Amino acid sequence: MSSQLFRTKSIEALVASAEREDRRLKRTLGPLSLTALGLGAVIGSGIFVLTGTAAAGETLSYHSVLHAPVLDLFLHGSATGSTIGRPGAGPAIALSFLLVAVACGFAALCFAELASMIPVAGSTYTYAYATLGEIFAWIIGWDLILEYAVSNMAVAVGFSAYFNDILDNVFGLQIPPQLAQPMIVGGEFSGAWFNLPATLILVILTVILVHGVRESARTNNAMVMVKITAILIFVIAAARAVDPGNWHPFMPNGWQGVLTGGAIVFFTYIGFDSVSTAAEECRKPQRDLPIGIIATLVLCAILYTSVALVLTGIADWRTLNNAAPVANALKAIGMDGVRRWVSIGAVVGMVSSLLVYQYGQARIWFAMSRDKLLPDVFSKVHRKYRTPHVSTWVAGLAVGIPAGIWDIGTFADLSNIGTLFAFIVVSAGVILLRRRQPERPRGFRVPLVPWLPLLSIGCCLLLMLSLPLETWLRFGVWLVIGMGIYFGFSKKRSELAQ
Numbered sequence: 001m002s003s004q005l006f007r008t009k010s011i012e013a014l015v016a017s018a019e020r021e022d023r024r025l026k027r028t029l030g031p032l033s034l035t036a037l038g039l040g041a042v043i044g045s046g047i048f049v050l051t052g053t054a055a056a057g058e059t060l061s062y063h064s065v066l067h068a069p070v071l072d073l074f075l076h077g078s079a080t081g082s083t084i085g086r087p088g089a090g091p092a093i094a095l096s097f098l099l100v101a102v103a104c105g106f107a108a109l110c111f112a113e114l115a116s117m118i119p120v121a122g123s124t125y126t127y128a129y130a131t132l133g134e135i136f137a138w139i140i141g142w143d144l145i146l147e148y149a150v151s152n153m154a155v156a157v158g159f160s161a162y163f164n165d166i167l168d169n170v171f172g173l174q175i176p177p178q179l180a181q182p183m184i185v186g187g188e189f190s191g192a193w194f195n196l197p198a199t200l201i202l203v204i205l206t207v208i209l210v211h212g213v214r215e216s217a218r219t220n221n222a223m224v225m226v227k228i229t230a231i232l233i234f235v236i237a238a239a240r241a242v243d244p245g246n247w248h249p250f251m252p253n254g255w256q257g258v259l260t261g262g263a264i265v266f267f268t269y270i271g272f273d274s275v276s277t278a279a280e281e282c283r284k285p286q287r288d289l290p291i292g293i294i295a296t297l298v299l300c301a302i303l304y305t306s307v308a309l310v311l312t313g314i315a316d317w318r319t320l321n322n323a324a325p326v327a328n329a330l331k332a333i334g335m336d337g338v339r340r341w342v343s344i345g346a347v348v349g350m351v352s353s354l355l356v357y358q359y360g361q362a363r364i365w366f367a368m369s370r371d372k373l374l375p376d377v378f379s380k381v382h383r384k385y386r387t388p389h390v391s392t393w394v395a396g397l398a399v400g401i402p403a404g405i406w407d408i409g410t411f412a413d414l415s416n417i418g419t420l421f422a423f424i425v426v427s428a429g430v431i432l433l434r435r436r437q438p439e440r441p442r443g444f445r446v447p448l449v450p451w452l453p454l455l456s457i458g459c460c461l462l463l464m465l466s467l468p469l470e471t472w473l474r475f476g477v478w479l480v481i482g483m484g485i486y487f488g489f490s491k492k493r494s495e496l497a498q
Contacts, residue, residue: 005134006132008131017495025281025388028212034289034293035295036224038271038292039352042268043231043353046267046268047268047304048324048325048342048345053320054261055325056318088257088261089251090253091247091250091313094312097304100266109447109452112446113430113444119289121278121281121367122279123144124276124426125144125368130429131429138368144418144422148358148415149395149399152361153402155353156198156354159351160195160198161180163197178194179193182198182406183404194404194405198403201351202358209358213281223351229341230345231303234330238333242313272300274359275293277363286443314329330342358392372490372497374490378391379391420461420463424460424461427457
């Protein structure tokens with residue numbers, strides 16, 4: 001039994017299964033499209049929200065042990081009823097963004113090496129199958145399904161609220177509350193019938209994804225251009241109103257504030273790993289995947305740092321702890337036209353994030369089905385469009401229907417813990433493959449192995465410990481359900497078991 005659980009699937013076998021005519025995806029993506037996919041996933045509304053929160057700091061109240069970060073429980077014991085202040089970075093939030101980019105860069109380099117070696121759909125799931133064994137591949141695949149689904153449910157609910165606000169501000173129209181709000185909020189019925197915009201946007205994106213990766217990439221490219229334009233309009237226009245006095249002192253709370261700000265904005269970088277889910281649809285994956293992953297991280301770091309510097313230059317950093325710091329700062333200096341662009345950029349950013357994560361989620365279902373760990377129907381490929389249409393529709397409905405019913409913003413931390421867990425698996429995979437197959441050609445090589453991947457693992461573990469105990473328990477329940485499905489269904493059906 002244990003031999004099957006820890007048996008790895010050779011890279012040759014993974015590539016061969018991807019080349020089967022009935023299961024082969026269409027290769028159409030180049031480095032620019034891959035970079036746009038990464039930017040589409042990474043840059044969302046967070047750049048316009050978390051930048052202010054991290055600069056101003058926040059006060060957290062832990063009403064029970066479940067709400068307290070695991071690290072605080074280790075250091076301080078019970079946190080029931082306690083209130084903890086998190087000092088803001090002030091103008092030095094720009095430095096926080098750069099430090100986080102370096103920390104994420106460790107994981108990004110590991111992704112780039114494995115992606116160049118294993119150009120197959122499935123991202124971290126596929127890498128785990130090639131390095132750690134089937135049981136780890138199942139765990140990480142099940143984890144990625146949760147990560148992508150829960151993240152998009154939360155984004156879809158947020159999109160609905162922003163979309164209704166723009167309709168009101170621009171056209172003077174509003175969707176009735178019964179059709180634009182979740183049915184269940186905080187475990188209680190809200191009186192709404194269904195959150196129609198949240199579900200409808202996911203159905204529209206699913207149709208686009210089914211029609212082809214090239215069409216999906218073009219749609220994403222257009223949305224990425226819109227939101228980058230919105231960011232550049234803010235940076236260039238608002239730079240004229242910068243008061244250098246707002247930057248003094250630059251580090252009001254010292255390095256503690258910079259590091260705390262980094263912990264808050266870390267999650268604005270999550271998403272660059274989605275580039276690796278497109279490995280099977282790249283024209284030259286060994287070259288283009290590393291370019292797409294690393295270029296995504298570099299460009300995001302530049303854009304985030306620019307926004308942080310301008311925002312803290314046009315407003316006192318102590319006033320930025322609110323739900324819409326960029327919009328409110330622009331309103332205070334009378335730049336309403338720029339403010340509208342920021343709102344449009346936030347909405348388009350949400351849509352492009354939804355598109356890329358739905359794309360990635362369908363590829364995870366597809367890859368796991370092709371390995372017989374999920375039912376065969378999920379690995380069917382459309383005869384005309386050469387896309388995994390069944391997986392795409394199932395993923396769309398599995399996210400779209402709950403997004404219309406529940407307010408699942410409180411579950412966003414599940415996406416974060418899942419992502420960090422995936423980063424750890426990828427970093428460990430680089431170390432293992434360097435030892436087991438040092439002679440295998442690599443389109444990209446991580447420097448300073450094993451130290452740099454170990455540093456990546458350490459950073460991810462530290463950030464996982466900063467998440468609430470409640471998130472760890474929910475993550476554990478999800479994994480237990482997954483193990484039940486694996487031992488009851490997938491283990492005896494898997495390709496290796498045959």
